[in-house]
Amino acid sequence: MQHPPRQRLSSNARLRSYRRLRDAESIASKSRCAPSSRRFALASDAATAATNSARRHACTRKLSRCLRGGCDEAPSTLAAPGESIAVMGRREDWAETVWKSDRVGHALVLVFTGIAVWAAYTVRSPGVSVGLLATAAGIMSIRTDMHIVEKVSWMLILMVLATAEIHSIGKSNFENNKQRAELNSEFSHIASTQKSEFEATAGELTRAYELSQKQFKATIDDLSQTNHQERRRFRALVTQNKKLFEHEEQLAESYSGRITAGKMVTPHNGCEGKAPPGSTLILYPDYTGFADHFPYTVLEVNGRPQFQLKQVSPGVITPILDIRDADDKIIARFDENGFVVGRRLSVSRPNPSTLIVIDEYGNEAINISYFNDHAISLSRYIYVNKQKRPLGQFASHASFGSGSCIGGSIGSDFLVR
Incomplete structure (x- = not known):
């Protein structure tokens, strides 16, 4: 016996046959078409057994038709779970058939063609076309049984979406560059404005600094001028005080x-070249003596010094002299402690180097001038024995004469006995 050739089924047909067989076995295991022996054994009468047998044969026939695909619904005796599984299987088969149909493929191609055209002519932000492109690629991966026209259509859609994405990226970069250029321009304007404001502020600060420097210089000049004037006033005050002090000192010296010794030049005299070195010339009106020691006695009366010159310190001398009137009263006394004069006499000090005593008649009673460290000048007259007499009457030297040089070791220049 020869069997007819086996028909080759497609993969989809084999999958559908396998699912029907699985559903039928599940229905048979859960239906009443296969009652257990225990159920039939428990039947108490022949009528019940006959009824169950009839039901089992009817269910078996319907199940066979279902396995061959000839039934539209499961037997009424099937349980609810088995019936739901069969419905779900049929729905899944229907959905798979619809998805893989050419109409769905054409519809998807048309929809995505419109989307691609919309993406190409409507510039979107970068990333939108990439999402659409990924969706189209996912659909192509699911629809494996596509003919060549559909594949070419999908490739064109992918190319359009990729081109739209590239265009979006380029436009976005262009806008970004444009915005960056605008920002740079704005920043440049702001920087230029800030620079000009800073330069203006710096200029104002510079002018203010220069003005403050000028004011400071003027203030310093004023202070310097004021200080200079103050120094001049101070020097003038110091000079005035110094002069006052010197005057007071001179006054004190005059009263003392x-x-x-002054700075006057020694006049010509008879002792020029004759006086020993270091001696002091005593200049009289008609002659000259020299003193090689101090105190030096000018006049001696009855063996006692009447008029002496005493050196207090180098360059300073003081006369030691008593001047008496006709009643032998002392009307003037000069000693180391100073001098005292009566009402009839007066003392004149033209300078620290000169001492003049004026009597009541306005005549010089005595005149002493200390020319310099080496010359002292004495007056012509002196009061001796209550009378004013010229010194020449009491010369102690035999050679006493006009222009002669006397003095030294013989004692006094003039003697009164």
């Missing part, structure tokens, strides 16, 4: 009777 001390005579200070």
Whole structure:
């Protein structure tokens, strides 16, 4: 016996046959078409057994038709779970058939063609076309049984979406560059404005600094001028105080009777070249003596010094002299402690180097001038024995004469016995 050739089924047909067989076995295991022997054994009468047998044969026939695909619904005796599984299987088969049909493929191609055209002519932000492109690629991966026209259509759609994405990226970059250029321009304007404001502020600060420097210089000049004037006033005050001090010192010296060596030139005299070195010339009106020691006695009366010159310190001398009137009263006394004069006499100190005593008649009673460290000048007259007499009457030297040089070791220049 020869069997007819086996028909080759497609993969989809084999999958559908396998699912029907699985559903039929599940229905048979859960239906009443296969009652257990225990159920039939428990039947108490022949009528019940006959009824169950009839039901089992009817269910078996319907199940066979279902396995061959000839039934539209499961037997009424099937349980609810088995019936739901069969419905779900049929729905899944229907959905798979619809998805893989050419109409769905054409519809998807048309829809995505419109989307691609919309993406190409409507510039979107970068990333939108990439999402659409990924969706189209996912659909192509699911629809495996596509003919060549559909595949070419999908490739064109992918190319359009990719081109739209590239265009979006380029436009986005262009806008970004444009915005960056605008920002740079704005920043440049702001920087230029800030620079000009800073330069203006710096200029104002510079002018203010220069003005403050000028004011400071003027203030310093004023202070310097004021300080200079103050120094001049201070120097003038110091000079005035110094002069006042010197005047007071001179006044004190004048009252002390001390005579200070001056800076006058020694006049011509008879002792030029004759006086020993270091001696002091005593200049009289008609002759010259020299003193090689101090105190030096000018006049001696009855063996006692009447008129002496005493050196207080180098360059300073004081006369030691008593002047008496006709009643032998002392009307003037000069000693180391100063001098005292009566009402009839007066003392004149033209300078620290000169001492003049004026009597009541306005005549010089005595005149002493300390020319310099080496010359002292004395007056012509002196009061001796209550009378004013010239010194020449009491010369102690035999060679006493006009222009002669006397003095030294013989004692006094003039003697009164």
